[in-house]
Amino acid sequence: MNNPDWSKLPFGYFPTDYNVRCLYRDGKWGEIEVSTSETINIHMAATALHYGQEIFEGLKAFMGADGKIRIFRLEENARRIRESAKGIMMEPIPEELFKEMCVKVVELNRRFVPPYGSGASLYIRPLEIGMSPRIGVKPGDEYLFIVMVTPVGPYFKEGFANTKICIMREYDRVAPRGTGRWKVGGNYAASLSAGERAHSLGYSAVLYLDPKEKKYLDECGPANFFAIKDGKYITPASESILPSITNMSLQDLARDLGIDVECRHITVDELADCTEAAACGTAAVASPIGEIDDLDTGVKYIISKDGKPGAITTALYNKLNAIRLGEEPDTHGWNTILD
Numbered sequence: 001m002n003n004p005d006w007s008k009l010p011f012g013y014f015p016t017d018y019n020v021r022c023l024y025r026d027g028k029w030g031e032i033e034v035s036t037s038e039t040i041n042i043h044m045a046a047t048a049l050h051y052g053q054e055i056f057e058g059l060k061a062f063m064g065a066d067g068k069i070r071i072f073r074l075e076e077n078a079r080r081i082r083e084s085a086k087g088i089m090m091e092p093i094p095e096e097l098f099k100e101m102c103v104k105v106v107e108l109n110r111r112f113v114p115p116y117g118s119g120a121s122l123y124i125r126p127l128e129i130g131m132s133p134r135i136g137v138k139p140g141d142e143y144l145f146i147v148m149v150t151p152v153g154p155y156f157k158e159g160f161a162n163t164k165i166c167i168m169r170e171y172d173r174v175a176p177r178g179t180g181r182w183k184v185g186g187n188y189a190a191s192l193s194a195g196e197r198a199h200s201l202g203y204s205a206v207l208y209l210d211p212k213e214k215k216y217l218d219e220c221g222p223a224n225f226f227a228i229k230d231g232k233y234i235t236p237a238s239e240s241i242l243p244s245i246t247n248m249s250l251q252d253l254a255r256d257l258g259i260d261v262e263c264r265h266i267t268v269d270e271l272a273d274c275t276e277a278a279a280c281g282t283a284a285v286a287s288p289i290g291e292i293d294d295l296d297t298g299v300k301y302i303i304s305k306d307g308k309p310g311a312i313t314t315a316l317y318n319k320l321n322a323i324r325l326g327e328e329p330d331t332h333g334w335n336t337i338l339d
């Protein structure tokens, strides 16, 4: 496979040379296998296929200004996938194994790490699936952990530019005490109808409300949500959202810039007083939101008055990128630098 045109890469699947795999069987993790195959052999009654035992992660590797490859917040993703595993009774992946496999797959696919300055990155997608045949609803005892990579560009086709998102109450992606706090494949299946409807109406994503009361903001499609209100960084505190590592990082960067951070319930009508808003995540980075339309009430919240991304969102976005690209000191110790 030849290299892609880095500057035109979408956020999509582009084949690379290798993936790495490890099987949990007979109560232990086996040897790491390097594979060139894009397919897997799976029992037709596997728990992944019938009862949704599937969890995944998303993180990125960047080619730095100094020609070194950096993986952003590897330990945090290792920690989160263990939480997801416990959440749906799968085998937690030891931190060291997770890290070793992520580093190895990036090293093996070095030629797919987009060059410095291209704006693209190598997306690392670890996934764990239940392999045991079960017809009764029970957890399996065999699990396959795979780490694949694919070079990606911006998640929203607009790149770093304002998009419009919408609120609709017809669908929930997760239940109040359900699986939203874990990165479980089924959550994304549950979001497809709402997401496709939003796209067909010209919105980049759905801003979900809390599934219990539909009163508070929850998260924004495949990303967390933050806004700037009275000069403060505000972001929803909720049991039904994924704890975003990007959001945590942006909160730290906001504090570094002297901006107060509030992690709390945010009501829908507070949007009227927000001066900036963004979707944040590994794929979305910090994607500015210009307008939020409530499709049920007809209210349009115009967040950006001049059509441009807000100053604080832009500053945070630039700071995060500068750290990941090795342009600025990594004072929080977030990067794993490859040899």
Ligand code: PLP
Binding pocket: 058, 219, 221, 222, 223, 224, 241, 242, 243, 244, 245, 246, 247, 280, 281, 282, 283
């Ligand atoms: N929320 C959901 C539902 C996601 O899928 C993601 C993506 O991983 C995020 C939030 C952002 O999390 P992170 O910043 O760790 O990528």
Ligand code: COI
Binding pocket: 057, 058, 059, 222, 223, 281, 282, 283, 284
């Ligand atoms: C990520 O940001 O890594 C995600 O997992 C979002 C996505 C499902 C594309």
